[in-house]
Amino acid sequence: MAQAVIFPKLGQTMEEGAIVKWLKKEGGAVAKGDILFEIETDKANLEVESFFEGVLLKIYVREGVTVPVNTVVGYVGAAGEKVPDVAPKAEGAPAKPEPVTPSRVESPRVEPARVETRLPEASPAVPTIPNSSFLIPNSAVASRPVGKQQQPISPRAKALAKGACIDVSRVAGTGPGGRVVEKDVVAYLESSGYNALRVTPAAKRLAAEKGVDILTVRGSGDGGRIMVDDVERAAKRKPVPMSRMRQVIARRLVESKQMIPHFYVTVKADITDLMAFRAGLKAKGVSLSVNDFVLEAVVLSLEEFPVVNSATDGAAVAWRGDVDLGVAVSVESGLVVPVVRAAQTLTLRELGAQAKALAEKARAGKLLPDEMAGSSFTVSNMGMMDVDQFAAIINPGEAGILAVSSGRQVPAVVGGEVKVRTVMAMTLSADHRIVDGSTAARFVNAVRAKLENVELWKALV
């Protein structure tokens, strides 16, 4: 019997998604474990495997179409088996839909890929962003495809404009009712400097192929001749919709910056003693990163300042209870933020081990959407990136984010003397609606004090 292939629900918050790419064709053989298609959610791209063997009999959902989870997207079965012409409704899907497992998760390709969290109880699901609402000012548009304009145009004028690779909407029509006629195009070509353009044959073909208005292309060849590279550069100016994930990230960052009154407090922690302590541990075979100490210091400080571990929508404030710590991890294609759950219940070593495991999973591209959702506070450490100081954008649904910079050897005053010390800047971005300036100051100083207190670490390791 043919098995329905359903669009998987891969996270608790996941309600819909789109198939980015089918890796099998209709009529193609499918083996157990073969990747059937790749899906895109607002957090990641995932490959979906088949658990059945046979032939992909039918594809209902084309690439790029957003559908609710559990939608039947196709059927796998024996060759020649009959399947419905139209996809059955999601409710009518077989009781035992074909199980699917994600085999690989592609990480977000962007730096500020903060995880999505919500106020408990309060917030609605993330609305989808229709591609058509994607707007870019006209000035940024390199060219509009010939033939999509509103104004009337004669067939001869249209053909001439197309052959010349120009945007006909720029041509003023002198025919009845403003109709563009052939002589208008000819006049435009003369007045616009078109006739003086020098274009290589291949570049002109490519411009026609890509719908690039040749008048907008700057030539880099001999004597300003327009070359293939120039057309390709111009074609790239055309806006293309970002991935769904990227759009969600963009919207959430804007939302955060517009809705949350950010303010920033920076302290510099002297980590010289901590580094020495850590080196001593390493010699004993205990491997903890500087970031592990930072995370633990943050967890302990959040317990002292619960308001920094809460969230507000402007009307109500909710304390998060657990410290679900988001840890930004740099991966090949950008940055992801896996979450260490109930971090306050973990020992320093457990916290370090979990953060390490999640980071490895992130780098292998194996994080699931749920593992990147629901953090209550986030730490973004760019210590490896050789930066003096930076400020991060708060994840909506959190009250703050701590941006950790590189340790620097600097002259510092210790006991009235100038010494070389390793100093690391940390900047808290806080939601001023619930975090007061003095609270933020005390919070970052609490983090600093812990990092500088080696006696504390001796007790905790």
Add this chain to the structure above:
Amino acid sequence: MYDFDVIVIGAGPGGYPAAIRAAQLGKRTAIVEREAFGGTCLNWGCIPTKTLIASAERYRHAAHSEAFGVTTKGAAFDYAKMVARKCDIVAKLVGGIQSLLKSNGVEMVRGAARFEDAHRVSVVQPDGSARWLSASAIIIAAGSDSAMPGFLPQDKRVMDSRAFLDLTALPESLLILGGGVIGCEFACMAAMLGAKVTVVEMLEDIVMVLDRDVRRVLRRRMEALGVEVLTGAPLTGIAVKRGKVSGTFNGRKLSGDALLVAVGRKPNTAALDLARAGVNVDERGTIPVDAQGRTNVASIFAIGDLVTGSIQLAHAATQQGVAAAEAAAGLKSKAESICPACIFTSPEIGLVGLTEAKAQQQGRDVKVAAFPFAALGKAMAAGETDGFVKWVADPTTGQLLGAQAIGCHATELISEAAVAIRNELTIDEIGRAIHCHPTLSESWMEAAHVFHGACIHLPKR
């Protein structure tokens, strides 16, 4: 104040044009040469090999012209005279270069140069005295030498191409290590003069830069000349005993009067003391540069064989030398990206731009069209029907991306393709351009017709 505006280190096919161009632009210029003006190209490369190949072909024609209705009796050759002729031609050209440099007012300094700092070099002159030169810009054009791997025995019978060219008697049997361009050129030349030649190449085939169809013709023709071509395994256990060089290929014992080593070239950077000038060198000893030939030190340029990723051809070095001289003079010049290559095997080979194999590696969709010499009247008349030309073009725009030619005069034929590709013609223009009949260059036009499925001179398929 410096002694010169520009110093060029090395007077090969890259260095002397750089010096002349700098002088043309009004720069006070010096050129330093440690051995012979004209460099490898003129003294131990392009020119001497082509001279000997011309002699070899002359002999072969003389000995094998019965089919043309020409009977020759007792055709014989004197290799020593061939070498003497080569030496005459080289001497004439070397003299020519020196007079070109002189007429442009370039100061010629003999000796090995090494950097003292970013603007100063010291030169140990032939009489042992040292001379210091300084300049605001320095162009490094010191070239490369044959790589002689350490596992080779130190013996006069184991030689690089340079030593081979000085032999006054041709070895009766010759082993060649390396089936690249140089190895195959020497193999053809020696085989035409009756030597028993064996080429051993570790890779799966000879001259791997070429597409498979081109290599197939070359290999077949080399074998027809009597060259034994062994590929896919190394030559091991190389030893010299009792006047013979021997080695083992795939368990088979090989032996010859001499071993020509042609396994690649190494950059002449070690003796320049580049570190003192602060010039970065990568792990292979080559110098990374930008599009204008500028090294990491703004006033120092590098061109030719010793540049990272260089294609090691005389004409590429010339173009880079001119571009670097112009950049040193403050002009904004750009190195050309399209560089044809020629291989003087028998038959000759020319290639330019993208090969089918390279397109495949890049995942680029291309369409290929070839035309065989066997269908050309001129090729039949000349008795040279083995070979073909082929275009590699973009399937949508028809842009010419690459070309290869193998057969009679292929090294001349390739220039038409280079001009067409460099100027971004499409295959349509080539098809429409009238080519002389009867010539070999008609094949480019015919191949274009093949591309369009409109070839007159091939049977309909």
